[in-house]
Amino acid sequence: MSIALACGNLTKSYGPTLALRNLDLQFEENVIYGLLGRNGAGKTTLLNTIAGGIAADSGTIEVSGKKLGRGEPPKDFCYVRDQYRHFGSARVMETLQIAASFHPRWDWTYARELLNLFLIDPDKKIRQLSSGTRSLIGNIIGLASRAQLTLYDEPVLGLDVLMRERFYKTVLEDYANHPRTILLSTHLIDEIAPVAEKIFILESGSLLLQDDMEQIRMSAYLVRGNSETVFSFMAGKRVLYHEAYGRGTLAAIYEKLDERDMRQAREQNISIETLSLQKLFLYLIEGGL
Numbered sequence: 001m002s003i004a005l006a007c008g009n010l011t012k013s014y015g016p017t018l019a020l021r022n023l024d025l026q027f028e029e030n031v032i033y034g035l036l037g038r039n040g041a042g043k044t045t046l047l048n049t050i051a052g053g054i055a056a057d058s059g060t061i062e063v064s065g066k067k068l069g070r071g072e073p074p075k076d077f078c079y080v081r082d083q084y085r086h087f088g089s090a091r092v093m094e095t096l097q098i099a100a101s102f103h104p105r106w107d108w109t110y111a112r113e114l115l116n117l118f119l120i121d122p123d124k125k126i127r128q129l130s131s132g133t134r135s136l137i138g139n140i141i142g143l144a145s146r147a148q149l150t151l152y153d154e155p156v157l158g159l160d161v162l163m164r165e166r167f168y169k170t171v172l173e174d175y176a177n178h179p180r181t182i183l184l185s186t187h188l189i190d191e192i193a194p195v196a197e198k199i200f201i202l203e204s205g206s207l208l209l210q211d212d213m214e215q216i217r218m219s220a221y222l223v224r225g226n227s228e229t230v231f232s233f234m235a236g237k238r239v240l241y242h243e244a245y246g247r248g249t250l251a252a253i254y255e256k257l258d259e260r261d262m263r264q265a266r267e268q269n270i271s272i273e274t275l276s277l278q279k280l281f282l283y284l285i286e287g288g289l
């Protein structure tokens with residue numbers, strides 16, 4: 001496993017607001033990450049800091065083992081955010097030409113295919129596009145850049161469900177042929193679950209959870225039953241949240257359950273359901289345990 005990017009002890013405040021708190025994060029090469037967090041959790045600050053757009057107060061950013069200077073962007077890197085609205089009077093094709101000049105691995109054949117796939121007229125001016133279509137221009141740049149490190153900040157904002165699905169499918173297909181490190185920051189949590197291999201959840205500038213999607217699928221459960229039996233079942237397990245539920249208790253746990261746990265649950269009439277990523281997120285935030 002090689003590390004593409006490592007953030008060490010990263011801290012950034014805006015006046016009294018601590019946006020990133022001693023954040024340690026590592027991104028492996030050739031993995032798709034999902035970055036989740038509530039409004040104000042620090043996602044954009046993290047991405048901007050990695051991109052060199054803002055300087056951290058303290059901490060380090062290393063790309064392939066080499067420390068970046070203050071405000072220095074990583075090499076072979078693409079940051080997709082909502083800046084394309086500033087290209088108002090430029091045509092789509094001109095905007096792609098500017099982007100291509102920054103990305104040595106840019107693939108024009110692929111960029112044209114993507115314009116067709118997302119039904120975008122290359123002669124239109126950016127300001128004539130809907131906001132969803134402007135997001136797609138950024139996403140096309142992210143894909144066609146084939147940058148080894150690609151960060152997307154809310155790439156599906158304003159996209160209808162068909163275009164969201166099409167975008168995620170395209171990311172996966174292209175990643176299969178051209179593996180690279182991709183980070184997708186989004187509020188649409190359950191949509192990211194089939195796409196991301198690993199998840200980071202930020203809350204108040206700190207990392208609340210990081211895990212493989214596969215582990216999350218095998219570890220996130222909601223258990224319900226008589227309070228006494230539920231508490232005894234939960235003993236020694238990581239409990240994210242619990243509440244009284246009628247005469248019993250409902251609890252969200254984060255733990256791999258084995259056959260013995262399942263037998264105990266059956267014998268004691270405890271119901272166990274798997275939690276979706278979105279529900280896990282909600283219980284993590286609500287629980288704060």
Ligand SMILES: Nc1ncnc2c1ncn2[C@@H]1O[C@H](COP(=O)(O)OP(=O)(O)OP(=O)(O)O)[C@@H](O)[C@H]1O
Pocket residue numbers: 014017018019037038039040041042043044045046
């Ligand atoms: N330029 C700024 N000046 C002052 N405070 C800021 C600035 N940018 C961000 N913040 C604050 O820093 C914190 C983190 O904001 P950030 O935009 O990184 O969160 P986010 O997770 O991207 O949120 P969202 O999902 O709403 O975009 C918030 O409390 C926010 O109000």
